[in-house]
Amino acid sequence: MTILPRSVIQLVYLAALIVTPAMAALDKNSEHATTTLGIYKTIVEMDSSKNSGGATEVANYLAAEFSRAGFPEQDVEVIPVAQTSALIVKYRGKANSPHPPILFLGHMDVVEALAKDWERPPFTLTQDKGYFFGRGTLDNKFGIAQISGTFISLKKAGYVPDRDLIIAFSGDEESGMQSTRYLARRPDLLKAAYAINTDAGGGVLTDDASAVVYRVQAAEKTYVTFEMEVKNPGGHSSRPRLDNAIYDLADALKAVQALRFPVMHTPMTLNYLQQTGQLTGGKTGKALMTFANNPQDKAAADTLFSMPEYVGTTRTTCVATMLGGGHAENALPQSAKATVNCRVFPGSEVQEVKATLQKAIANDNVSITTLTDYIESPVSELRDDVFKAITQAVEKRYPNVPVMPYMESGGTDGMHFRNAGIPTWGVSSIFLNPKDMYAHGLNERVPVDGFYDSMTHWTTIIKSLAGQ
Numbered sequence: 001m002t003i004l005p006r007s008v009i010q011l012v013y014l015a016a017l018i019v020t021p022a023m024a025a026l027d028k029n030s031e032h033a034t035t036t037l038g039i040y041k042t043i044v045e046m047d048s049s050k051n052s053g054g055a056t057e058v059a060n061y062l063a064a065e066f067s068r069a070g071f072p073e074q075d076v077e078v079i080p081v082a083q084t085s086a087l088i089v090k091y092r093g094k095a096n097s098p099h100p101p102i103l104f105l106g107h108m109d110v111v112e113a114l115a116k117d118w119e120r121p122p123f124t125l126t127q128d129k130g131y132f133f134g135r136g137t138l139d140n141k142f143g144i145a146q147i148s149g150t151f152i153s154l155k156k157a158g159y160v161p162d163r164d165l166i167i168a169f170s171g172d173e174e175s176g177m178q179s180t181r182y183l184a185r186r187p188d189l190l191k192a193a194y195a196i197n198t199d200a201g202g203g204v205l206t207d208d209a210s211a212v213v214y215r216v217q218a219a220e221k222t223y224v225t226f227e228m229e230v231k232n233p234g235g236h237s238s239r240p241r242l243d244n245a246i247y248d249l250a251d252a253l254k255a256v257q258a259l260r261f262p263v264m265h266t267p268m269t270l271n272y273l274q275q276t277g278q279l280t281g282g283k284t285g286k287a288l289m290t291f292a293n294n295p296q297d298k299a300a301a302d303t304l305f306s307m308p309e310y311v312g313t314t315r316t317t318c319v320a321t322m323l324g325g326g327h328a329e330n331a332l333p334q335s336a337k338a339t340v341n342c343r344v345f346p347g348s349e350v351q352e353v354k355a356t357l358q359k360a361i362a363n364d365n366v367s368i369t370t371l372t373d374y375i376e377s378p379v380s381e382l383r384d385d386v387f388k389a390i391t392q393a394v395e396k397r398y399p400n401v402p403v404m405p406y407m408e409s410g411g412t413d414g415m416h417f418r419n420a421g422i423p424t425w426g427v428s429s430i431f432l433n434p435k436d437m438y439a440h441g442l443n444e445r446v447p448v449d450g451f452y453d454s455m456t457h458w459t460t461i462i463k464s465l466a467g468q
């Protein structure tokens, strides 16, 4: 789960189109709600941070719950991967269905939490002041509990989908993603038509709990970090030589600063900028809409280039983030290094970006090394049936809220599945005020009403996609 970009937070304040919730009475006592809450409480109270072994505990607990609800033994698999585990649960559809399966993604691990820094114990589900507090209450045990509770409730109600529905939960999304890589290589999962991720997307609320927009994560930029290094024989600083590691590196960094990657777009990014422009209005809104209508409009592209909240949706970006060099105040530097972090637009390759940097720097003394183990993934353009299913789920709760696919900077399980050829959309059931976004942070929380209000989300999506 990633943090809401500033552009969306601004939308909350600028939106001309604000929709108040349908607020159907929340049924907190339904079997679906109590089952989901039971799962939520149990898994939040299992510390599944890195190296804790807790994600395996979560997988085993969930597997037992699925078995108890009537899922056959052979359809519930806990698979040990590296220091953690993955969980696969198959909800069998009608026999001989011509339709390929649908995957539902989530991750059972959480980011570490230092109890002494928290106001309440991080690994206890505490209900207080209208919130559920605890590590993972949002990221991603919220999604895990909601989709698991829905699978179990549908099974108990005797629902038979018109195709197989498959849960694929990873156990180390927040660290090495070894279990994600395993899942994204499983031949039975690769038969899926597409995947729906509980760990991204979601609705945006204002301070008076009205909804502005519902966002669907449809793409992730490739995250890659390079190290630029210059080596030099050095020498005594009283006898400066013409070549100098620090000067060479400084020139290289200035070249990176001046570099503008070409404008890029997909139907999804243009639609996002168009809709955002309409909601935003003013000069910024005009630039967004002009770009959306004609990405070659240089003035509009230049305006967006200068705006941190939009530049990333219009092109690949690379920026210097760390710097070091030299070893003594009276010695010529023998080496100088800088870290450059890039977010690569889908459709561009990391190797191309590296070559572009090398060309811009135009100095053979500067070596560029790729530091990250990157994953490239294409845009998942939204299918009509999936768009319709999401819209139905959103309308039940917040009528007339626009549903808007967007591109994220990268970091969820989704990119591994997109990389493996499975279109993937992040479709969390949460509607959240950006002020309540504490994923990875202290005192992570979810509004209690948002928890119960989510109860129709997955049922609506599943029945829309896999039959009533």
Ligand SMILES: [Zn+2]
Pocket: 001, 002, 107, 139, 140, 173, 199
């Ligand atoms: Zn997450």
